[in-house]
Amino acid sequence: KAGVTQTPRYLIKTRGQQVTLSCSPISGHRSVSWYQQTPGQGLQFLFEYFSETQRNKGNFPGRFSGRQFSNSRSEMNVSTLELGDSALYLCASSPTPSQGYAFFGQGTRLTVV
Amino acid sequence: KQEVTQIPAALSVPEGENLVLNCSFTDSAIYNLQWFRQDPGKGLTSLLLIQSSQREQTSGRLNASLDKSSGRSTLYIAASQPGDSATYLCAVWGNTDKLIFGTGTRLQVFP
Numbered sequence: 001k002a003g004v005t006q007t008p009r010y011l012i013k014t015r016g017q018q019v020t021l022s023c024s025p026i027s028g029h030r031s032v033s034w035y036q037q038t039p040g041q042g043l044q045f046l047f048e049y050f051s052e053t054q055r056n057k058g059n060f061p062g063r064f065s066g067r068q069f070s071n072s073r074s075e076m077n078v079s080t081l082e083l084g085d086s087a088l089y090l091c092a093s094s095p096t097p098s099q100g101y102a103f104f105g106q107g108t109r110l111t112v113v
Numbered sequence: 114k115q116e117v118t119q120i121p122a123a124l125s126v127p128e129g130e131n132l133v134l135n136c137s138f139t140d141s142a143i144y145n146l147q148w149f150r151q152d153p154g155k156g157l158t159s160l161l162l163i164q165s166s167q168r169e170q171t172s173g174r175l176n177a178s179l180d181k182s183s184g185r186s187t188l189y190i191a192a193s194q195p196g197d198s199a200t201y202l203c204a205v206w207g208n209t210d211k212l213i214f215g216t217g218t219r220l221q222v223f224p
Contacts, residue, residue: 006156033211043202043214056210090156092212100145100164100206104157 002027004093004105012111018079021108025072025093031055032074033102034066037088046089049074050097081112115140115207119215126222132190134218136203141181147212148177148188149202157202161188193222 005024013019025032033056034046045058049068066076072093078085088109092102116139126132136146144165149157161170161177163186169178176189186203200219204212 004156035212042216043204043212045211045213048211058211088154092157098144098210101147101159101162102212103159104149106156109154 004091004103006089006091006105006108008108009106010109010111012113013081015081015083015112017081018077019081019110021076021089021091021110023074023076023091023093023105025074025091026103029093029095029103030072031094031097031099032068032072033092033094034074034076035090035092036060037090037107038086043090046076048097055097078110083112086110086112115143115205115209115213117203117205117213117215119201119203119218121218122216123219124221126193126220128194128222128224130193130222132193132220134188134190134201134220136186136188136215138184138186138205138213140207141184143181143205143207145206146177146179146186147204147206148175148186149204151200151202151217153200160201190220193220195222195224198222 031050033048048056052068063079068074088107090107091105094102120135146163148160163179174191200217202217204214
């Protein structure tokens with residue numbers, strides 16, 4: 001069974017640009033969550049999607065958004081990139097919301113210059 | 114607000130030692146606790162999941178215990194190996210419907 005797949009693995013963007021990250025959950029998993037990991041803040045929850053609806057949202061500005069498709073694949077978008085957005089973005093999948101556990105992908109390393 | 118703390122922040126030990134990594138959380142109303150391993154620049158690998166009704170879980174050389182009432186979990190690594198070098202993260206799942214992570218313990222096992 002394939003794990004959580006995130007693409008691309010690495011990205012370099014310029015301040016002010018926008019970026020889209022993709023996540024394919026484990027087959028049969030319908031809940032996808034996104035986390036941001038930085039050396040200073042650790043792992044922070046961005047948002048969770050289930051049945052193409054955002055169920056839960058962390059404390060991030062509106063520049064961070066996401067969506068989920070009918071096949072459970074999810075995308076995360078960051079607009080007007082700032083240097084502070086440089087981070088490892090991790091996607092996690094669970095069978096359903098409130099499952100109480102998650103499996104993570106390898107992450108997308110975003111560098112904003 | 115749930116807060117998760119891991120002690121120590123870093124640990125360097127010779128190969129073969131038995132290790133204990135600690136995780137504490139402020140709100141005991143959790144459903145599950147999950148231990149992860151993260152290699153540099155990589156994603157998270159789930160090691161052990163302890164449900165709130167359980168007291169411990171074992172996988173190979175790893176054993177994790179959970180004491181909900183005191184808000185503590187420990188990860189025991191037996192006979193450590195250089196390949197165990199990584200950052201270990203604990204995370205709790207409570208009524209906020211998301212994982213709350215600790216700051217991690219960076220482990221180095223040298224030959």
